[in-house]
Amino acid sequence: xxxxxxxxxxxxxxxxxxxxxxxxxxxxxxxxxxxxxxxxxxxxxxxxxxxxxxxxxxxxxxxxxxxxxxxxxxxxxxxxxxxxxxxxxxxxxxxxxxxxxxxxxxxxxxxxxxxxxxxxxxxxxxxxxxxxxxxxxxxxxxxxxxxxxxxxxxxxxxxxxxxxxxxxxxxxxxxxxxxxxxxxxxxxxxxxxxxxxxxxxxxxxxxxxxxxxxxxxxxxxxxxxxxxxxxxxxxxxxxxxxxxxxxxxxxxxxxxxxxxxxxxxxxxxxxxxxxxxxxxxxxxxxxxxxxxxxxxxxxxxxxxxxxxxxxxxxxxxxxxxxxxxxxxxxxxxxxxxxxxxxxxxxxxxxxxxxxxxxxxxxxxxxxxxxxxxxxxxxxxxxxxxxxxxxxxxxxxxxxxxxxxxxxxxxxxxxxxxxxxxxxxxxxxxxxxxxxxxxxxxxxxxxxx
Numbered sequence: 169x170x171x172x173x174x175x176x177x178x179x180x181x182x183x184x185x186x187x188x189x190x191x192x193x194x195x196x197x198x199x200x201x202x203x204x205x206x207x208x209x210x211x212x213x214x215x216x217x218x219x220x221x222x223x224x225x226x227x228x229x230x231x232x233x234x235x236x237x238x239x240x241x242x243x244x245x246x247x248x249x250x251x252x253x254x255x256x257x258x259x260x261x262x263x264x265x266x267x268x269x270x271x272x273x274x275x276x277x278x279x280x281x282x283x284x285x286x287x288x289x290x291x292x293x294x295x296x297x298x299x300x301x302x303x304x305x306x307x308x309x310x311x312x313x314x315x316x317x318x319x320x321x322x323x324x325x326x327x328x329x330x331x332x333x334x335x336x337x338x339x340x341x342x343x344x345x346x347x348x349x350x351x352x353x354x355x356x357x358x359x360x361x362x363x364x365x366x367x368x369x370x371x372x373x374x375x376x377x378x379x380x381x382x383x384x385x386x387x388x389x390x391x392x393x394x395x396x397x398x399x400x401x402x403x404x405x406x407x408x409x410x411x412x413x414x415x416x417x418x419x420x421x422x423x424x425x426x427x428x429x430x431x432x433x434x435x436x437x438x439x440x441x442x443x444x445x446x447x448x449x450x451x452x453x454x455x456x457x458x459x460x461x462x463x464x465x466x467x468x469x470x471x472x473x474x475x476x477x478x479x480x481x482x483x484x485x486x487x488x489x490x491x492x493x494x495x496x497x498x499x500x501x502x503x504x505x506x507x508x509x510x511x512x513x514x515x516x517x518x519x520x521x522x523x524x525x526x527x528x529x530x531x532x533x534x535x536x537x538x539x540x541x542x543x544x545x546x547x548x549x550x551x552x553x554x555x556x557x558x559x560x561x562x563x564x565x566x567x568x569x570x571x572x573x574x575x576x577x578x579x580x581x582x583x584x585x586x587x588x589x590x591x592x593x594x595x596x597x598x599x600x601x602x603x604x605x606x607x608x609x610x611x612x613x614x615x616x
Contacts, residue, residue, distance in 0.1 A: 217306070220299035224312060227289070227296040229420050231319045232411035234289040234326075235558055236477075236484040237282075237423025244281040245423050248484060249434065251330050251561035253279070254596060256444030256580050258556070261465025262433035270584040272591030276600035283599040286327050290337060293320045314371035318379040321363035322486065325386045328356035329562030332595040334612030336605055348607025360386045377402075378409045381487035384495050389562065391570055397499035400492035405515070407492070408522045410483035422484070424477040424556060432463055435471035441580020441590055445551055448472050453527045454552045467586075476556050478524055485523040485557050490515060494550050501546055508542075509535050512549055523557075543571060565594060568616035575616065 214223070237246030252258040253268040260269035267274040274280070297316050300309065327335065333353045338346055351359070364386065367379035380399050387396035413422040427433045436457040438448035448459040456476040465471040477484070493515050500508035516530040536545055547567060551560055567573045581590050595614045602608060 214299070215303065217303045220296070220303040221305065223292065223296040223299050224316065227292040227316060227319065228412075230285065230289040230292045231322070232413060232420050232484075234285040234323065235411045235486055236413065237285075237427070239421040239423055239426035239480070244284045245279045245427065246285065246484075247282055247326055247330055247558040247561075248556050249423055249427065250279050250282040250596060251558055252556055253434065254579075254593065255560040255564055256437055256440045257447065257551075257560050258428070258434045259437045259440060260586070261435045261467055261469055261471045263467045265433070266584070266586055270586070270588070270590050271579060271593040273593045273597055275597050280597075280599045282596070283331075283602065286323065286331075286335075287337075290320070290323050293323065310370040311372045311375055314367045314375040314379065317363045317367035317370070318375060318382055321360045321367065321379065321382045321386070324356040324360035324363065325382065325389065326558055326562070328353045328360070329389060329565065330558075330596045332597050332611035332614045334610075335598055336602060336608035348605055350608055350612075352612065354390075357386055357390050377404075377407045377489075378487050381407075381409075381489075381492055381495075384492065385487075388495055388498065389566065393499040393502045397496045400495050403489050403492040405489035405493055405518075405520075407487075407489035408485055409487045410485045410523055412483055413481045415479070415481045421480045422477050422482045424474075424484075425480055425482055428474050429478070432465045432471050435465055435469075436474045436476075438472075441584070442582050443576075443578060444580050445548060447552075447555065450552075452552050453530070454525060455555050456525060476524060482524050485554075488522050488554075490520060490522065490553050491559075494546075494553060497549075498546055501542060506535075508546065509533060512546070515549075515553070543567075561596075565616040568594065 214220075233244070233246060235246050236248055237244060249258065250268065253260065253265070254271065254273070260266045264277065265279055267277055268279055293316050297313065297320075300312055300316075305312065334350050335356075336348050337351050338348050361383060364379045364383035368376060368383070371379055380403055384396040384399045387393075387399070412420075414420050428435065436448050436455070437444055438459070439446050447455050448457050451459075456474065456478070458473045458475070461473040462470040463473060493511055497508045497511040500506075500511060513532045516532060519529055520527050533545060533549075536542060547563055550563055554560070564578050567578045568575050575592070575594050579590075579594055584590050593614065594616055595611075597611055597614070598608075
């Protein structure tokens with residue numbers, strides 16, 4: 169996976185300074201003064217319970233970047249933004265990023281660098297799991313392992329949902345047994361299920377909900393609707409697991425806020441390419457966008473103000489009890505069970521708070537009558553409940569793969585607002601730098 173070194177890295181960006189302080193607390197005055205690069209962690213420090221915790225915290229931070237990105241310098245965007253660009257959630261308001269928005273992806277051009285976080289997050293999880301197993305904490309080992317294995321399950325599932333078939337990962341922890349393997353979409357879903365099972369075998373109650381929703385999401389992706397719904401009954405609707413970000417400029421900053429609110433590189437889409445959903449004009453309380461307040465994007469075009477993530481430390485919901493109910497509704501619809509609409513309306517009948525969103529009770533939905541319209545309604549509810557949480561691209565691909573919709577009836581199509589036509593891409597692809605990896609040649613295919 170474009171691995172440049174086979175050695176354990178000596179420099180580790182830690183999500184919180186406290187964890188690094190725990191490592192150096194036992195150092196003498198002379199040792200501290202002798203440090204040439206204070207952000208380096210020696211191998212001796214790594215091979216300890218404190219060192220293992222540093223890798224665990226770093227793995228949590230990398231997972232946040234994988235989902236929600238980071239800000240500044242060469243920090244990559246997360247899958248909620250990159251996937252939202254290729255889907256119909258957000259649009260390019262920055263010159264040079266149109267290729268992602270208009271479905272003609274250039275693998276050598278920003279914002280393709282989300283791929284970096286696939287590899288970084290996967291490898292951090294592998295190393296953190298190995299280290300805390302070898303150097304366990306005084307308490308809480310099972311909960312920590314459960315969370316890391318669940319994270320790894322999401323890495324495989326979200327990569328399978330978002331990327332082409334046949335992408336490179338590496339197997340092994342140490343330099344002596346590293347090798348690149350090309351995983352098919354099916355391989356990634358199988359590995360995801362295995363990781364979620366490991367999490368469930370070790371989990372406490374909160375992490376059990378995380379792994380349960382993750383595994384159910386994976387089963388939905390492979391068409392096992394009944395199996396997915398059979399899992400989620402234990403998950404309360406109030407459950408929310410979010411990835412965390414920081415108020416500090418030296419921490420991990422929510423990229424949606426930084427790239428869409430602070431600098432207006434991207435904007436919230438509305439009926440994009442004729443097929444896109446009405447995220448702005450619907451004025452739905454689940455979509456925190458004000459279409460009446462327009463600012464100029466980086467490219468000079470008017471861009472709606474989005475407050476879905478209103479601050480640098482705004483969390484991104486990754487798995488929720490709301491998603492559990494949506495999975496159950498889809499399984500009911502697939503089985504021709506009229507309870508699907510009751511399940512959706514039960515969600516709408518109560519207020520909910522998740523991330524930065526607080527919704528009031530909403531009016532009940534009416535059965536549109538035809539199977540096609542019912543499916544449209546279900547996926548619209550999924551899109552609005554889980555807006556900009558790295559779900560939409562996977563759902564659009566499922567409409568093509570599992571429900572037989574034509575890609576051009578699902579993805580934005582026709583005339584592109586900055587000129588020319590939309591292309592035909594429906595998957596993300598590894599960045600161009602991955603071609604330096606002699607163990608991987610190219611995507612096997614770019615089908616749904």
